[in-house]
Amino acid sequence: xxxxxxxxxAPPRCARAMALIGAAVAVTAxxxxxxxxxxxxxxxxxxxxxxxxxxLADITKANASGLELVLTFSTGVLRGHEAAPIVVAGTxxxxxxxxxxxxxxxxxxxxxxxxxxxxxxxxxxxxxxxCCDVVNRGVTYxxxxxxxxxxxxxxxxxxxTSGKELWRYRSGDIRSGETRTMAPLVVKGRVLIGNSGGxxxxxxxxxxxxxxxxxxxxxxxxxxxxxxxxxxADYAPFYAKEKGANLxxxxxxxxxxxxxxxxxxxxxxxxADLDLVYYGTANPGPWNSAQRPGDNKFTSGLFARNLSNGxxxxxxxMSPHDEFDYDGVNENILIDVAFPxxxxxxxxxxxxxxxxxxxxxxxxxxxxxxxxxxxTTSNGVDLxxxxxxxxxxxxxxxxxxxxxxxxxxxxxKDWQPSAYSPRTRLVYIPHQNLCQDEEVGQTSYIAGTPYVxxxxxxxxxxxxxxxxxxxxxxxxxxxxxSIKEDLPVWSGALATAGDxxxxxxxxxxxxxxxxxxxTLLWQFKTGSGIVGQPISYRGPDGKQYVAVLxxxxxxxxxxxxxxxxxxxxxxxxxxxxxxxxxxRRTTKGGMLYVFALP
Amino acid sequence: xxxxxxxxxxALLAAFVACTSVAARDIVVCADPDNLPYSxxxxxxFENRIAEIVAAKLGADLSYYWLPDRRGFLRKTLxxxxxDVVIGLPVDAERALTTPAYYRGTxxxxxRKDRLARLSSLDDPRLATLRIGVPLVGNDxxxxxPAQALAARGVVANVVGFPMFAAEPIGxxxxxxxRSGAIDVGVLWGPQAGYFARRGEPSLAATPIAAKPGxxxxxxxxxxxxxxxQALQRELARAISEARSQIDAVLExxxxxxxTP
Numbered sequence: 001x002x003x004x005x006x007x008x009x010a011p012p013r014c015a016r017a018m019a020l021i022g023a024a025v026a027v028t029a030x031x032x033x034x035x036x037x038x039x040x041x042x043x044x045x046x047x048x049x050x051x052x053x054x055x056l057a058d059i060t061k062a063n064a065s066g067l068e069l070v071l072t073f074s075t076g077v078l079r080g081h082e083a084a085p086i087v088v089a090g091t092x093x094x095x096x097x098x099x100x101x102x103x104x105x106x107x108x109x110x111x112x113x114x115x116x117x118x119x120x121x122x123x124x125x126x127x128x129x130x131c132c133d134v135v136n137r138g139v140t141y142x143x144x145x146x147x148x149x150x151x152x153x154x155x156x157x158x159x160x161t162s163g164k165e166l167w168r169y170r171s172g173d174i175r176s177g178e179t180r181t182m183a184p185l186v187v188k189g190r191v192l193i194g195n196s197g198g199x200x201x202x203x204x205x206x207x208x209x210x211x212x213x214x215x216x217x218x219x220x221x222x223x224x225x226x227x228x229x230x231x232x233a234d235y236a237p238f239y240a241k242e243k244g245a246n247l248x249x250x251x252x253x254x255x256x257x258x259x260x261x262x263x264x265x266x267x268x269x270x271x272a273d274l275d276l277v278y279y280g281t282a283n284p285g286p287w288n289s290a291q292r293p294g295d296n297k298f299t300s301g302l303f304a305r306n307l308s309n310g311x312x313x314x315x316x317x318m319s320p321h322d323e324f325d326y327d328g329v330n331e332n333i334l335i336d337v338a339f340p341x342x343x344x345x346x347x348x349x350x351x352x353x354x355x356x357x358x359x360x361x362x363x364x365x366x367x368x369x370x371x372x373x374x375x376t377t378s379n380g381v382d383l384x385x386x387x388x389x390x391x392x393x394x395x396x397x398x399x400x401x402x403x404x405x406x407x408x409x410x411x412x413k414d415w416q417p418s419a420y421s422p423r424t425r426l427v428y429i430p431h432q433n434l435c436q437d438e439e440v441g442q443t444s445y446i447a448g449t450p451y452v453x454x455x456x457x458x459x460x461x462x463x464x465x466x467x468x469x470x471x472x473x474x475x476x477x478x479x480x481x482s483i484k485e486d487l488p489v490w491s492g493a494l495a496t497a498g499d500x501x502x503x504x505x506x507x508x509x510x511x512x513x514x515x516x517x518x519t520l521l522w523q524f525k526t527g528s529g530i531v532g533q534p535i536s537y538r539g540p541d542g543k544q545y546v547a548v549l550x551x552x553x554x555x556x557x558x559x560x561x562x563x564x565x566x567x568x569x570x571x572x573x574x575x576x577x578x579x580x581x582x583x584r585r586t587t588k589g590g591m592l593y594v595f596a597l598p
Numbered sequence: 599x600x601x602x603x604x605x606x607x608x609a610l611l612a613a614f615v616a617c618t619s620v621a622a623r624d625i626v627v628c629a630d631p632d633n634l635p636y637s638x639x640x641x642x643x644f645e646n647r648i649a650e651i652v653a654a655k656l657g658a659d660l661s662y663y664w665l666p667d668r669r670g671f672l673r674k675t676l677x678x679x680x681x682d683v684v685i686g687l688p689v690d691a692e693r694a695l696t697t698p699a700y701y702r703g704t705x706x707x708x709x710r711k712d713r714l715a716r717l718s719s720l721d722d723p724r725l726a727t728l729r730i731g732v733p734l735v736g737n738d739x740x741x742x743x744p745a746q747a748l749a750a751r752g753v754v755a756n757v758v759g760f761p762m763f764a765a766e767p768i769g770x771x772x773x774x775x776x777r778s779g780a781i782d783v784g785v786l787w788g789p790q791a792g793y794f795a796r797r798g799e800p801s802l803a804a805t806p807i808a809a810k811p812g813x814x815x816x817x818x819x820x821x822x823x824x825x826x827x828q829a830l831q832r833e834l835a836r837a838i839s840e841a842r843s844q845i846d847a848v849l850e851x852x853x854x855x856x857x858t859p
């Protein structure tokens with residue numbers, strides 16, 4: 001029996017109650033066993049399913065308008081604050097952008113005094129290397145420890161109580177252009193980390209470290225022979241296009257795969273029942289697309305791997321031979337969905353290429369791939385073959401101007417993570433609405449080598465609004481509602497059991513909206529633009545709180561955080577032309593804001 | 599001012615101005631601390647030498663602001679007011695005001711003379727099978743013009759990419775690979791090729807790559823100042839003109855592969 005039939009049969013006055021029961025039955029976020037304590041928020045996505053959903057319901061649609069500021073804390077850093085603060089057992093932990101200072105705040109005391117502070121002192125050299133501001137996306141808690149990455153390629157474990165360093169492990173060389181910006185995921189004694197820097201020729205990988213020692217358990221490369229990619233007997237991709245021996249070599253010319261990109265700088269999810277880790281790989285680089293004919297596997301795609309040994313179970317490439325900087329690293333939300341044909345374990349992945357992918361996470365089959373923004377670079381996804389249908393007229397050609405490439409390089413959405421509410425069964429996607437024009441630019445010069453660069457100028461997409469928060473109906477594969485924002489929504493989203501969704505804007509508004517229809521219920525203007533990830537937790541006093549870091553930056557906000565000249569439209573890799581007004585609308589900052597009901 | 603005082607006072611003032619301009623004038627150059635043959639913190643690069651020549655012409659004390667030359671170099675240095683001059687920039691560089699060029703460089707093929715006969719054309723049929731090393735710029739997935747031209751000719755499978763940044767300068771790594779036989783040909787910018795190619799054995803050829811439609815292979819190089827620093831730009835232009843032979847001698851001694859403008 002399908003849900004629709006059952007609902008039609010019910011008397012109208014029961015519909016709402018039935019809807020809620022039905023939601024709980026029909027769509028469940030994965031794995032009660034892995035769910036953190038209800039009031040805690042122990043990792044940036046809160047749970048392994050990456051829902052960013054809080055079960056706390058004290059703050060509701062009815063009372064959200066009464067939210068008040070109850071706590072602030074200055075991080076002392078003025079770059080893009082993309083991290084989520086986390087909360088475990090009455091202590092809040094947060095990491096700043098470079099120099100990656102970690103703070104522990106005692107939430108049980110008035111004013112949340114500092115419990116400890118840890119300064120990892122990363123190499124200053126790293127600042128000049130990072131492509132898109134010196135961000136860090138957060139710390140993770142597991143078994144009494146705090147884990148985080150530094151910009152100069154270190155993973156560090158701290159004692160959560162004392163802040164004492166337990167181990168640190170360096171997994172890359174800053175001088176080769178490699179950096180770390182992602183938040184580790186810690187599962188069953190494994191610390192999963194990935195690298196950044198594909199634009200410099202860094203070869204991407206996901207690595208599992210032993211949480212107690214920091215030693216490498218396994219490393220899975222994104223390019224190269226099957227033994228490096230950890231493709232073996234377990235590998236059973238759904239589509240023929242992902243099958244074959246050593247595709248990580250065969251889909252590249254010569255040895256181009258050795259510096260082929262496919263870095264792993266985004267989000268990682270985990271399904272305990274299937275014992276599978278899910279994550280995306282970044283775009284192929286640093287080669288010009290003409291220099292790398294072929295699908296360039298395993299870049300711009302999704303991997304499912306066994307946690308214990310890293311062996312690949314399946315792979316699906318969203319953007320073969322990517323020409324538009326469409327990294328595949330965005331979040332994968334693991335939910336079980338009741339489709340008319342039956343319940344399926346899926347992952348929901350809103351990709352940079354503009355499609356929301358709903359994929360059977362056991363098999364890698366694409367159930368739907370539907371545009372959530374205006375797309376000109378492709379004309380849909382063939383679900384029979386899994387192939388994206390590229391639009392040839394938008395393909396890079398030397399010496400020509402290509403107009404209206406949609407979505408622009410940062411994609412329909414970038415790293416900023418979506419949230420999912422099992423009550424509304426909607427995925428809340430923070431995103432941008434940008435297109436770009438590309439033309440051959442003037443002579444550029446890097447480290448004493450002249451070349452002819454590309455002028456990339458981003459611009460607002462259709463409608464003129466540069467961002468949106470879109471509530472996505474996974475079953476119907478369409479938006480339920482969408483809130484237009486003048487600026488790109490570069491913050492994460494938070495969904496709560498009070499049927500609220502929180503997000504921030506690049507000019508500093510922190511907003512609470514009705515999760516069912518997007519009605520604005522409350523907003524607060526923070527000191528700087530918000531590009532962080534909001535969370536909710538229960539404090540030691542039993543109250544529900546909502547917290548977010550304010551501090552504009554990241555790729556989109558670099559014009560402010562990095563003092564870029566917006567008269568040069570190509571600054572920040574073309575972002576400056578899309579946001580000429582951002583410097584007037586916000587200033588640098590680095591501040592924690594916490595809100596509660598009086 | 600009394601007429602009695604005037605002459606003496608004017609002389610005094612003139613002396614004061616002259617003395618201050620000599621004693622107090624500083625010129626700060628932004629440069630990469632470790633990017634031979636251009637510059638290095640210990641002053642071994644040819645741009646260090648040219649900076650010394652020009653500073654002497656201006657009667658200025660020379661100092662440096664060091665930063666690795668990566669994405670955003672001009673933004674973080676010259677245009678952040680941390681220095682006055684960048685010694686090497688293409689003449690049409692967008693983010694600075696440039697002087698007239700003081701040399702025109704060229705991309706070259708670097709190869710072992712004992713293994714290959716002269717190579718200078720992007721259309722040479724041997725390029726279809728030789729192992730060719732190219733620098734990978736890394737910004738905006740751009741390729742150097744000769745590497746782009748090779749890709750346009752279908753020369754991709756036998757091309758080996760060298761990331762721009764690593765412990766050793768890009769020129770050293772590509773030249774070493776040619777010398778060891780790891781690659782047959784390097785496609786390098788002339789200043790980098792000449793400097794490293796003549797150091798060590800066997801000696802290597804560094805022959806200019808002939809331009810083709812769609813493939814610019816030469817670029818004129820000048821000094822750069824902030825867009826509004828027109829007075830300094832004029833001073834530098836004059837200094838370059840006056841020191842032409844000294845600058846040429848430095849470029850010659852570093853084996854910078856040049857073409858006539």
